[in-house]
Amino acid sequence: MTTQQIKQHDRYKHGQFALVLSLVFTIFFLYQAFIHLTTVYTLLALAFLIESIIQSVLLHRLVKEGITPVAHSKLTRALTLLQVFSLFSGNVFTASFGFRLRQEKETISYTFMTYIFIADVFLVALTALNIFKPYVTNSFLVILISLVVLTVTDGLLIHYLKPDLMETKQLTARMRLLIIFLVITALTGNVIRLLLSYQLYIHYIQTDVSKREQSSQFWQKITRSFTAMLGLLFIVIIFSLSWMSTFTFVESFAVENNYQTLLLEPSLTHPFGTDNFGRDVYSRVVRGGVISLSIGVLTTLIPMLIGGVLGAISGYFHPLVDQTVMRILDALYAIPGILLAIAIIAAFGSNTTNLVIALSIGAIPMFARTMRANVLMIKNLEYIEASRAIGESEWKILFKHIVPNALAPMIVRATLAIGTAVIATSSLSFLGLGVEPHVPEWGNVLRVGSTYLETEPYLAIFPGLSIILLVLSFNFLGDGVRDALDPKMH
Template identity: 50%
Template sequence: MAILLLIASISWTPFQFNVPLIFLAVFHISLSIIHTYLLGKIKKANFDADNQQLFMKVLEIILVLGIVGGNVFTFLSGMMSLKKIPDSGFIYSLYMVLVDVFVIAITALNIFKPFVSNYFIPMLYILGFVFVFHIIFMIWGHRWYKWDRKVKLLTFIFLLLTATTGNILVLFVAISMYIKNKDLNGERRQTSIIEKLTRNQAALLGMLFIAFLITIAITSNYSFSESFAVENNYANILQPPSITYPFGTDSYGRDVFSRIIFGSQISLSIGLLSTFLPFFVGGSLGAISGFYGSRTDSLIMRFLDVLYAIPSMLLAITIVASFGASTTNLIIALSLGSIPSYARTMRANVMQVANYEYVEAARALGQSNWVLVRKHIIPNAMAPMIVRSTLTIGTAVIATSSLSYLGLGVEAHIPEWGNILRNGSQYLETNPYLAVYPGLAIILLVLSFNFLGDGLRDATDPKLN
């Protein structure tokens, strides 16, 4: 980060330095030195986590303050060092708070716009209040079980209500707290997938970016003014990045920053819907085919083989070109091409699980086929499907952006990342930032889902556990 900031601080034409960026680079270098020093201390055999020196505590607090400069890694390291026994609930609460910080910082940039949304100030107050509550819960949440029962219940309910802002990590915190409650009650259980995910830092960072995008996509409806993203302003054509327009303006004078924020709604919704539809349709067909077999299996799979023989991207282009470019047609086009692969995955899982002894025992007890499929087979065959869905959401986002780039996705005026990238690609030599920022958004979203999918695959793999 420091090297990138140092490079960004140099302007070659004319040759000069950006002093604020240099100070920020020095700040990150200082954090790296402190981080390396603390790491060396922790690696020593005589290190005692319970009895740390005051000097080390001060250094850990400085690492936590690295979030002011946007350094996520030192913040996480500092908080983990300050906590004697970090459980899964505390780890997820760290990322939950980080999402709040990023959303508030991005939302606050609207202050420099000529005007703001009518709901900007109330939404900023709501985000600030939620942030303070999450901070309090992160610090004192481990004492939640010692509180009065009514206070504990109200606190837990309010915590779940804060998830309505889109911060899905709140749900992971709540589930972790529920799991910890089982431990305190002396109930025996296996380590959950949510707990295993905390061992994969890449998966947690992917969840952080996904939760941030979902939250900003929901809150932007009230905190951002859509006019900057969709209305032409010929007085501000091709403005360079500034505090007012962080990503500059395009050839129509529209704010690229606002367009990317609103475009997250389209890209996320299309990516999720075009994954969940084949997940349920293909999963249902695969479960029926794998469980009943014989003629039912042959009929369903031969029909899906015909659909599978057509390349998914070619099928999507054909459907959109025939019925017109729209969000609905795009979701249907992307969903149809993915149904056979989901059906094949579910069929193989069901055929494997159906031969297990506990299924045979349930059948011997006289349980119906519907009960066998619903209670015993599908729940135990879902893990590979969930992993596959997280991996293919990124593919769906790329396909959406690719079709929009070709003019076959959503309507051209709608702020979707592929549309923004297509418009910006015409100015790669003169205004490269118009294409760089939407391209980075697509890359980060796809990588985040891939990291999460890899983490889920490792967490559900019995050989690794």
């Protein structure tokens, strides 16, 4: 490969992306170390700086030696291994590049297993911070040890299993046990386990070759997109940490007032500090993750379902039905979603249920228009005419033959819309129009922190970064799904 071809390769671009983000976090930790004069930030800044230097050297050597591991010298392989171990300093960017560079052949199973392992390490590390709290839950130690054992097991699976778990077509007893293991351990909230088990199930059980190949091609495109996989990784980390916090975090630290710990700076006991009521901000951000994520998903799925049905009916049936439904939705679409939500909440009160309803109503026209456009393109195709010719009912044709083939753009739209819904949820909570004030939702946490921006900026920085990270993750994942599903992109 020429130098230009190497620099255009997905792996090299992944390395450049990892280097830039590693440098950004190095600067951030240096700034925090300068402001707070703490050893933790200094060590993190030093670790990220060293890893950034190694990453830069590694990229330079890749240009000389090539992308494939077979052509790499011993020094390059050693540097790659060092980047894998950078995971334990929290540098997920260089670590994911190190794992990817060690692959002889990029496979779906190996990529999923590496990201499962990375998510496990973060879950263990972030959960283990509770050790420094005054007390922990009764189940904390048992769950933490179980998570450590699970992480070690995943590391051993990466090392000992074949890089490609889908080389053969026969479902062996060992593979059946692996699928069962992945499904059971997905209870930790790591949905990548479910994705891998589903892909293995499709590969070994699905008899329709075309569906099997279609699924394989889709996930191959997703796993080769490092931005999509990073987005999926951060979503999984946030969800699994928030889900497991039900069993590992003491709820009172997040919701009960403690006037002996007012406005404390970040420390091992309180990693994000405490707010003006003495509540632990780290616990509030972690517990609030599942709330923000759940509301974001609900306010996307509900309008997707309602809008999808209305759009399908509008696009398929008589023009009079189309005009009636779409003109009503156009009138609703003309009202800005956030203003409509504010009006509904002001009329019916501020609580979680009203928030979900308010945000869902405003998003219905968007999904309806997307589904209608797809139905209009599909309804006159030959296989639809053939279904009519054999006497199938209009409703059966619509929901059996048309809607399933019109779902791809809806899925892309939904993935991107979740990020928007999270922002809207946090914005309304920030204004005092979202969930109840005592609930540890990110908008509520950010609202409290905004009062102390000049004196205790960390109270607003950490929940703000959490919102940004989750929204960016869904946008990255949505872009990857769009590229994988849109034939025009290929």
